[in-house]
Amino acid sequence: MSAAPEHAPTMAQLPLMQRLAPWMPVLLIPVLIVLGFLAIPSSTSWLTLTVSGLAMGMMIFIMASGLTLVFGLMDVINFGHGAFVSVGAFVGVSVLLLLGQMTSAPSLALNLAALMVAVFGAMAATGVMGWAFEKVIVEPVYGHHLKQILVTMGGLIVVEQLIIVLWGPEEIYIARPEALKGAVTFAGAAIEKYRLVAVGIGLVVFLAMRWVLRHTKIGLIVRAGVENGEMVQALGYRLRLVFVGVFIAGSALAGLGGVMWGLYQEVITAHMGNQAMILIFIVVIIGGLGSVEGCFIGALLVGLMQNYVAFLEPKAALISNIGLMVAILMWRPMGMIPVVKAK
């Protein structure tokens, strides 16, 4: 009988870098903020830019989260997602214009009530539209990426044109509700109230989504479905229904993002969804297709990057985000938090 092989268990802690590795994506955000602080000469403008970067990031996250989940769950890539952003913005803004008396009143409660009505209107409209879009456009081209890309792109064009038919080709200007106009001054920096509200809503949506995904049964099924859909079906869950639900929820969130984005820019056009799609794609790619957390981190990075660079060198803003994407793909080719598929 031979002796047992040499075995020397070590209890030494892993090196710092290895322990940090899973947290690297999260750490990128403070790193970027510090870099921004070093690059921007005045600290008050840095603070303003940081808040607006976070606000922008939150809005992009709200718009992008549905896209990434739909892809993760069913391997469906929806190039028409931007259509929901546009429709959400148009419905929401129309409701706000109808409720003009409530939004122009100086009372915070009335303003917020009007905003809530607008947001719910937009989400209901885009939710129903998402259901129809899934039935009519996505379902027939199931499991066929090439056709999905082509057909959803066609859907985007049709919806954009229908918006022009219904609302006219001109852009619509919209004033924010009275109580959300203006800025508060904090540490010498002027911070627009609306941006703070946007950050708040974004955080709430993210935390709620995280809670649903982690602590409810439906969240468990969705997460399991992302990882291994066949297995979930074999266990008797109708993944197809779950998928339609996620598609509708994602579309409604895109509508919410559209309203917020429209109020942020104070002008809406039929092409705004298409323009937002550029940033949304960058975000879902660097986050890792299918990962909500990755999407959140990616959105914040993109929002901050966009604002810092637009301040330092306006022409380089969009290019800098492409650069960010290239850098992250060089570091992690599948995105920051890759979704491991058990296939």
Place this chain on the structure above:
Amino acid sequence: MIKTLLSGDMPRSVPLTVILGLILVCLALAPFLFPGVRTVDTAARICIFVVLVASYDLLLGYGGIVSFAHTMFFGLGAYGVALASTHMGRGFDALLVGSVSGALTAAALALVIGLFSLRVRAIFFAMITLAVASAVAVLVSQLSGLTGGEDGLTFKTPRALGPAFKFGGELFGVKLNGKLLSYYLIFFGSLILFLLLLRVVNSPFGRVLQAIRENDFRAEAIGYRVVHYRVAATCLSASVAALAGSLYAIWLRYVGPDTALSMEIMIDILLMVVIGGMGTMYGAVIGATVFVIAQNYLQNLMGVASGVVEGLPVLPELLSADRWLLWLGVLFILSVYFFPTGVVGRLRAQK
């Protein structure tokens, strides 16, 4: 002889052969058959779009890769010629330098984008090209010092290609001037590029691409480097698109974001490929011809139709010529569902 020219890829259908022959003859004799500024301009656009769409088909139909940056490559070629002609003065050397550098830049850019996105997932490519193409379009309109911004660049092509240059009197009632030479430069340039693409897709390289399109996993298992083939196809298609862009710039003697870079051209290309038939080079010919003619003349018809239903609710809005894109979008979705093989596929299946 014809078989060699077509690289052994015959149309394989009698109606298709007739239609293709008709298109070829019409394009070859366009200045004589349909004299007139607008018709010759339409013919030149058809020639250029045939090449552009065929180069896109190499990617989409043969490689199974969706790209949204094809207009960007097209624009690179166009801006290459424009910039070279502006800075080097008018002359054929400027056209040559501009075209070659445009094609090389396009290939290099395609290489970088391809390496980044295709090595992970082919689906990344569609998203990344969309992002990059939009960024480039924004950049071109912002760098007005170099590119003329939204106004674009107007430049001079060699005297021999302008209408003021005359060589002899008239032939069949058509003035023999530089514009005629210019048309034939476009025509033969496009013809050569098209035959080149036909050669490529019927080479062993093209066969491997089709194998990858059908089943990339299996192609990899047989021993083909899938990424290499895909990236090579991307670069090739990008440089041919850039050359088509150069031809377009030479014809128009102008480049601008709207004519060479806009997303609308990308949508047009997609439609032409799908209508004509993905995965057949001849589909590009038919798709481009049908589409360009429809674009030029059908929009007027829509205007008339809109006038007829005036007074009814919504309908005039839906039928107005500005809503052209709406109907294209619907047509596009329907053709992807019901005619994925396009006109050429239908004709070939009819035997």
